[in-house]
Amino acid sequence: xxxxxxxxxxxxxxxxxxxxxxxxxxxxxxxxxxxxxxxxxxxxxxxxxxxxxxxxxxxxxxxxxxxxxxxxxxxxxxxxxxxxxxxxxxxxx
Amino acid sequence: xxxxxxxxxxxxxxxxxxxxxxxxxxxxxxxxxxxxxxxxxxxxxxxxxxxxxxxxxxxxxxxxxxxxxxxxxxxxxxxxxxxxxxxxxxxxxxxxxxxxxxxxxxxxxxxxxxxxxxxxxxxxxxxxxxxxxxxxxxxxxxxxxxxxxxxxxxxxxxxxxxxxxxxxxxxxxxxxxxxxxxxxxxxxxxxxxxxxxxxxxxxxxxxxxxxxxxxxxxxxxxxxxxxxxxxxxxxxxxxxxxxxxxxxxxxxxxxxxxxxxxxxxxxxxxxxxxxxxxxxxxxxxxxxxxxxxxxxxxxxxxxxxxxxxxxxxxxxxxxxxxxxxxxxxxxxxxxxxxxxxxxxxxxxxxxxxxxxxxxxxxxxxxxxxxxxxxxxxxxxxxxxxxxxxxxxxxxxxxxxxxxxxxxxxxxxxxxxxxxxxxxxxxxxxxxxxxxxxxxxxxxxxxxxxxxxxxxxxxxxxxxxxxxxxxxxxxxxxxx
Numbered sequence: 001x002x003x004x005x006x007x008x009x010x011x012x013x014x015x016x017x018x019x020x021x022x023x024x025x026x027x028x029x030x031x032x033x034x035x036x037x038x039x040x041x042x043x044x045x046x047x048x049x050x051x052x053x054x055x056x057x058x059x060x061x062x063x064x065x066x067x068x069x070x071x072x073x074x075x076x077x078x079x080x081x082x083x084x085x086x087x088x089x090x091x092x093x
Numbered sequence: 094x095x096x097x098x099x100x101x102x103x104x105x106x107x108x109x110x111x112x113x114x115x116x117x118x119x120x121x122x123x124x125x126x127x128x129x130x131x132x133x134x135x136x137x138x139x140x141x142x143x144x145x146x147x148x149x150x151x152x153x154x155x156x157x158x159x160x161x162x163x164x165x166x167x168x169x170x171x172x173x174x175x176x177x178x179x180x181x182x183x184x185x186x187x188x189x190x191x192x193x194x195x196x197x198x199x200x201x202x203x204x205x206x207x208x209x210x211x212x213x214x215x216x217x218x219x220x221x222x223x224x225x226x227x228x229x230x231x232x233x234x235x236x237x238x239x240x241x242x243x244x245x246x247x248x249x250x251x252x253x254x255x256x257x258x259x260x261x262x263x264x265x266x267x268x269x270x271x272x273x274x275x276x277x278x279x280x281x282x283x284x285x286x287x288x289x290x291x292x293x294x295x296x297x298x299x300x301x302x303x304x305x306x307x308x309x310x311x312x313x314x315x316x317x318x319x320x321x322x323x324x325x326x327x328x329x330x331x332x333x334x335x336x337x338x339x340x341x342x343x344x345x346x347x348x349x350x351x352x353x354x355x356x357x358x359x360x361x362x363x364x365x366x367x368x369x370x371x372x373x374x375x376x377x378x379x380x381x382x383x384x385x386x387x388x389x390x391x392x393x394x395x396x397x398x399x400x401x402x403x404x405x406x407x408x409x410x411x412x413x414x415x416x417x418x419x420x421x422x423x424x425x426x427x428x429x430x431x432x433x434x435x436x437x438x439x440x441x442x443x444x445x446x447x448x449x450x451x452x453x454x455x456x457x458x459x460x461x462x463x464x465x466x467x468x469x470x471x472x473x474x475x476x477x478x479x480x481x482x483x484x485x486x487x488x489x490x491x492x493x494x495x496x497x498x499x500x501x502x503x504x505x506x507x508x509x510x511x512x513x514x515x516x517x518x519x520x521x522x523x524x525x526x527x528x529x530x531x532x533x534x535x536x537x538x539x540x541x542x543x544x545x546x547x548x549x550x551x552x553x554x555x556x557x558x559x560x561x562x563x564x565x566x567x568x569x570x571x572x
Binding site: 090 | 393400438471475
């Protein structure tokens with residue numbers, strides 16, 4: 001559970017870890033019922049659209065259009081330094 | 094239900110100058126002011142935007158110009174759908190002060206059709222939940238029975254319409270989040286086929302499942318809203334070019350001879366007796382309407398919840414990676430970038446969202462991917478095949494929307510698996526991508542609403558609406 005929380009960049013308290021451990025175990029046990037099905041010859045389904053409706057058939061022309069929302073977007077940032085988003089130090093020197 | 098206004102009544106009254114769009118908006122805001130502190134259906138009101146749009150509609154009336162199809166119609170929008178300049182929280186603390194710089198396509202289309210956007214409705218955090226109790230801004234009460242939940246995750250959108258605080262609303266459905274609250278609040282509620290309505294501007298939960306759809310007080314209004322928001326949008330590559338029929342015209346066709354499939358797996362144990370009696374009465378009514386009933390099998394129904402909670406959580410763990418304290422929303426400061434990510438996400442997300450991120454991360458992680466995620470995708474294919482096979486034999490499928498009537502606030506919050514199982518009849522259609530509606534099918538003891546669910550084949554919305562409309566007209570709502 002600690003490893004999963006680390007992968008998900010999620011700070012969890014001891015109490016949360018304990019609660020999720022029990023709940024996730026129960027849910028995974030329930031999910032285990034899928035093993036009753038033999039799916040060896042089944043193709044996995046990633047999305048439901050039929051062949052003539054897939055993204056490939058309907059991609060738009062790749063053209064540049066005016067956008068100009070940078071200022072508005074930066075206004076929403078917790079720590080903007082236009083035209084950048086500022087973050088804590090990533091690389092130690 | 095106290096709502097007296099329909100789309101036609103609004104347009105008719107505007108055209109006849111019996112009421113102005115601005116007066117109507119003011120009247121709705123007055124009602125919201127009276128009821129919202131109890132119901133908690135709205136999180137944010139967009140009065141300035143609403144009155145500006147209402148004034149535009151009044152100007153059209155004054156100039157004697159033709160009115161667009163939703164002229165002056167007050168509509169509420171679920172708070173996971175982006176509205177330019179109007180706070181959009183997703184029911185989460187992590188987006189408490191987020192103001193989108195653009196409109197979702199569905200919102201843009203509603204306004205282009207004359208609708209007046211009243212505000213944003215409460216929902217489970219990031220649309221994860223079946224009772225609206227996972228909102229960071231408090232639970233919503235069911236207007237039909239205020240000690241009960243309104244359903245979820247689009248609980249605020251359902252409650253607003255059921256309480257007459259909007260003529261219609263938009264919700265989103267990933268595993269039942271439109272249909273189940275529609276059922277719980279006693280109003281029709283529909284999700285179109287996957288690909289029918291653009292999701293541009295919908296803040297993503299599970300991208301292969303998420304859909305936007307309408308709530309209204311009657312099926313004709315559901316059809317009208319769906320017709321406005323449906324259709325290709327170049328900003329969403331999953332929206333299809335399939336033509337959008339005139340749903341309102343199509344739904345008037347008689348249903349005599351329509352072949353209705355009753356999948357027996359949806360009537361197994363675990364269903365509340367009161368719900369069962371109402372649904373059986375509903376099916377009797379369909380027979381009286383001249384539908385041909387046929388019992389069919391959908392062998393993989395029982396595996397749908399397990400499949401859904403693999404796929405939806407996997408996609409959620411990926412989609413919600415974007416909340417990292419950098420570009421928008423909450424940031425909890427720390428000296429290092431990674432610690433800032435962890436603290437921000439730990440503090441910003443609520444319990445259910447964290448649970449699903451943990452589960453989704455787990456099923457995608459090295460060593461478990463094949464056993465869970467790939468297995469889930471394979472069983473999803475089997476469930477979708479069940480639907481395709483069924484629609485070779487029948488025109489539509491009829492099932493209960495929920496195995497239980499609206500439950501009491503707090504009754505299920507401590508047991509996530511039990512809460513997940515409340516979606517047992519709705520997640521199947523979500524996984525298969527087919528359209529579905531919940532229509533009112535009477536009330537248990539005259540108090541607790543029951544919903545009848547109708548599924549159609551992909552892009553068969555017109556047939557779904559046709560049967561829903563006939564059922565409603567024949568008195569299905571007061572069984």
